[in-house]
Amino acid sequence: MFLSIDTALIIEKLILIVVVVSISLVVAMYTTFAERKVAAVIQDRRGPNRAGPFGLLQPLADGLKLFFKEEIIPNFSSKFLFILGPALAMLTAVMTSAVIPWGDKLHLFGRDISLQIADVNIGILYVFGVVSLGVYGIMIGAWASNNKYSLLGGLRAASQIISYELAMGISLISLLMVTGSLSLKEMVVQQQTGLWNIIYQPLGFLIFLICSFAECNRTPFDLPEAENELIGGYHTEYSSMKLGFYLFSEYINMFVSSVIMATLFFGGYDMPFVNEANLSTNVAAIVGVVALMMKVVFFLFLFMWVRWTIPRFRYDQLMHLGWRILIPLALFNMLVTGAVILFLDR
Amino acid sequence: MNITTLLFIILSVVAAFAGIMMITSKNPVHSILWLIVVFFAISGHYIMLNAQFLAIVNIIVYAGAIMVLFLFVVMLMNLNADTEPVKNYRLRLIGVISGGSLLLVLLAALMDIDKQQLVQMNVGDAGxxxxxxxxxxxxxxxxxxxxxxxxxxxxxxxxxxxxxx
Amino acid sequence: MQALTNRALPVDRKPMSFWEKLYLPAVFKGMMITFSHIFKKKPTINYPEKQRPFSPVFRGLHILNRDAEGRENCTACGLCAVACPAEAITMEAAERLPGEENLYKEEKYAAKYEINMLRCIFCGLCEEACPKDAIYLSETFTPADYQRKQFIYNKNELLIPHPKENPEAYAKALGNRAAKGSVNA
Missing domain, CATH: 1.20.5 (Single alpha-helices involved in coiled-coils or other helix-helix interfaces)
Incomplete structure (x- = not known):
């Protein structure tokens, strides 16, 4: 069955994979730049403006610096696992983009090219599965560092991600009850014709948003890498590009979760007040990609905005919020959604 | 040999090898990591059986949650290769007997199987x-x-x- | 206990209302505050291109002065070294020989004059103590260096450029001191 796929499709998908992965890398690069700029303007500063016009080459300079830094591997660490940690973090961060519908189909060279790498029928569960694996990169790296601060950071990451995954999953269930499909593409098509899911699931979105902050280890949930308590947490012992991988994977995770939120709750590549059916296929696809990117930029800004506004939680507050507030709230949301669906169907 | 069979063999070898490594590793953390590899191989088998949902749930629940908790506990208690207790002769004997009898039961079940229809690939929608x-x-x-x-x-x-x- | 001022506010220990317990309104309020800062004027100055003007009382590196003919003002009287609270100044005096009148203004001059910039606290007392207006504090910072011994400035490094041979550098080293009107050329 695998050999029967024609070569053109394989080439098409390969190109799409390369494009998507490089776009997410570039976006992540510029997210680091944007983060510094946003932090600066929120704190009445100017931010990086030396490398290139408006400091636009700053991410390149940062990357170059990381590449040329000395690579240090602690003596008493498991060397293989020490290298595996950041690699896994990066891998899981990039893997998520495989099922995201970046836009509608393009019509090129007489072929309809879908702007989605794989439209699997369990799309959202795939995302959820890969995200739940993301913690391994942190935990393995933390353990292999053989450093108590790293270990504490890894433990914090594990318990935090497990706690918030539950609430995230339950809030997703109520969304799935509304859409009735696990495929991300199907969800976007539904939102294109009907209303955006945020109208049906405002509470679910709020829970999902908070949980995705926690899953990305972003402030106010950045306890695994708390600089002042844990000296950087799980990446204390890391240097050079391995540290860069960890930092980078955080930004890719941010990008991907912004895309997921836009897709699930804000209509994905659906541009509001524009009827895609009136446009030609290619124009509609490009409009869709632009719409998605605009939503993503908003969410990325939200991530940064929150980071430079809200201080870090204490650990017991984090657990209290996750287990005693978000999970009951998500269960309540699920119950209400189910009741309303049952009531409307009858 | 078509590509499906090849994939099946690769996944099976990976699963069996990782399982053996999981049992024989001295370090509990390495054992857990090998066990995660086993889960991934099994999820691959699920996908080949056209059970994508089971495959992904296997990854979410076992690899994504339960193994993280295992790893969490092992890291928290700081178990290392040298903290593993030395098992005495009698315990080992009991282990060998119980494991051996399980193996016997499985082999007996394998004998009973219809050899014409060993594996069903990519059919059925139970998953x-x-x-x-x-x-x-x-x-x-x-x-x-x-x-x-x-x-x-x-x-x-x-x-x-x-x-x- | 009597309060010193009447500005102290009693701590409000009332249990939080439901609205406050939600925290979300407070979070939103905080986010609005940070958002408003995006549009505030930035006080930062892009340093090498734009420079903040020095205060008229700024005290930077020392300069040993010359008069308008290019003769050194310093007579090695040692008042600056006595006035220096950090004991950063050392000097050795020498007598002016015949034929050196174009080099030194008075008949005694400093053969050696050193200031240890690591000890100096830039208080400006040497400038105040000097009766001949031979030393003053300019508007340059002490540049960084790799070695401590580089921070002991000798006379050549401290002397102002010659006003006749190098008038541009002289004017630059003088800075806005001429505008301050304290120079007796």
Missing amino acids: LIKELGKNLFTNYVLPFEISSVLFLSAMIGAVIIGKKQ
């Missing part, structure tokens, strides 16, 4: 979410509900144990 849901709530509704009660009692038990301290 897809719709069929699975229908099956769970019609044919298997009683075991499903009973197991949910079991989980509930386990949860309440955990809460009570936690409250006492």
